[in-house]
Amino acid sequence: xxxxxxxxxxxxxxxxxxxxxxxxxxxxxxxxxxxxxxxxxxxxxxxxxxxxxxxxxxxxxxxxxxxxxxxxxxxxxxxxxxxxxxxxxxxxxxxxxxxxxxxxxxxxxxxxxxxxxxxxxxxxxxxxxxxxxxxxxxxxxxxxxxxxxxxxxxxxxxxxxxxxxxxxxxxxxxxxxxxxxxxxxxxxxxxxxxxxxxxxxxxxxxxxxxxxxxxxxxxxxxxxxxxxxxxxxxxxxxxxxxxxxxxxxxxxxxxxxxxxxxxxxxxxxxxxxxxxxxxxxxxxxxxxxxxxxxxxxxxxxxxxxxxxxxxxxxxxxxxxxxxxxxxxxxxxxxxxxxxxxxxxxxxxx
Ligand SMILES: C[S@@+](CC[C@H](N)C(=O)[O-])C[C@H]1O[C@@H](n2cnc3c(N)ncnc32)[C@H](O)[C@@H]1O
Numbered sequence: 001x002x003x004x005x006x007x008x009x010x011x012x013x014x015x016x017x018x019x020x021x022x023x024x025x026x027x028x029x030x031x032x033x034x035x036x037x038x039x040x041x042x043x044x045x046x047x048x049x050x051x052x053x054x055x056x057x058x059x060x061x062x063x064x065x066x067x068x069x070x071x072x073x074x075x076x077x078x079x080x081x082x083x084x085x086x087x088x089x090x091x092x093x094x095x096x097x098x099x100x101x102x103x104x105x106x107x108x109x110x111x112x113x114x115x116x117x118x119x120x121x122x123x124x125x126x127x128x129x130x131x132x133x134x135x136x137x138x139x140x141x142x143x144x145x146x147x148x149x150x151x152x153x154x155x156x157x158x159x160x161x162x163x164x165x166x167x168x169x170x171x172x173x174x175x176x177x178x179x180x181x182x183x184x185x186x187x188x189x190x191x192x193x194x195x196x197x198x199x200x201x202x203x204x205x206x207x208x209x210x211x212x213x214x215x216x217x218x219x220x221x222x223x224x225x226x227x228x229x230x231x232x233x234x235x236x237x238x239x240x241x242x243x244x245x246x247x248x249x250x251x252x253x254x255x256x257x258x259x260x261x262x263x264x265x266x267x268x269x270x271x272x273x274x275x276x277x278x279x280x281x282x283x284x285x286x287x288x289x290x291x292x293x294x295x296x297x298x299x300x301x302x303x304x305x306x307x308x309x310x311x312x313x314x315x316x317x318x319x320x321x322x323x324x325x326x327x328x329x330x331x332x333x334x335x336x337x338x339x340x341x342x343x344x345x346x347x348x349x
Pocket of ligand 1: 166213240241256
């Protein structure tokens with residue numbers, strides 16, 4: 001059956017020229033401006049102009065682009081204050097162009113990097129909202145993790161994207177995590193090891209194991225060596241859908257479960273449950289939105305998890321249900337920092 005749409009209320013006459021809202025809405029929903037700015041970053045236009053004004057033809061030659069089309073792009077960037085046209089066809093960085101020389105900002109805007117890929121998946125939002133499933137495979141022809149496995153540069157870019165975010169939350173969360181640990185910690189899907197290294201630095205008696213896919217595992221090894229933690233760490237290259245190193249008192253999954261739809265999330269938690277000794281714990285570090293009043297960031301991340309992975313952010317009740325299906329019980333939820341919480345799970349019985 002076709003979905004039913006409510007009848008549309010037609011406006012009685014021509015648009016009111018004094019009503020600023022239609023123009024605001026059109027500016028808000030313009031897709032060209034963000035695409036143009038991010039394309040300029042991806043092509044390296046700000047870098048070409050870092051030393052001073054250049055002609056459109058010179059910029060096109062440096063970027064390897066079509067001169068006439070490049071002129072059009074550059075003039076669009078003038079409209080939004082990223083560039084200035086200082087003389088006809090000669091461009092310089094504008095008020096919003098200077099900040100584009102910052103590496104951190106560039107990493108977020110570059111359409112070819114991991115952040116760019118995650119954002120380009122928004123093009124499939126319609127598919128995701130209609131079906132409740134991931135749009136990333138529709139947009140890119142394969143799932144996000146498969147894409148990373150096939151493209152080492154993209155995988156490295158994703159690790160560095162996660163590391164930038166980790167630089168914000170890890171220092172605030174690591175002390176609380178170290179306080180919950182005794183003897184050893186397994187960080188499952190621990191990325192490049194930033195969290196594990198910070199936890200071990202909090203408590204010199206702790207030993208850490210990191211379970212990760214090959215490329216991130218290698219970067220974690222380099223980090224541990226650089227931090228002098230080789231003696232206190234072990235890196236296990238493998239999948240968290242397979243058996244985990246058994247018998248450790250604490251298994252941590254930081255921002256891992258939210259990447260997976262329910263059945264896969266339960267499968268990962270089951271692997272933790274199988275590995276847990278009596279009295280052991282699984283500690284999730286995740287957003288736990290209030291079901292009635294999610295924060296703005298919770299809402300955005302929930303949609304991102306849907307669009308990229310067909311997954312979601314979960315409430316306390318939803319985590320409790322996942323835990324139950326995996327043979328675990330949710331014993332506590334405590335706010336950690338930066339919108340993240342500790343969700344503690346134990347074996348049933
Ligand atoms: C969102 S990142 C979180 C990384 C880290 N825990 C953090 O909070 O910064 C998810 C991690 O899961 C890893 N991952 C994805 N599939 C995996 C699998 N099958 N087995 C092990 N790790 C996997 C990815 O490589 C990635 O590092």
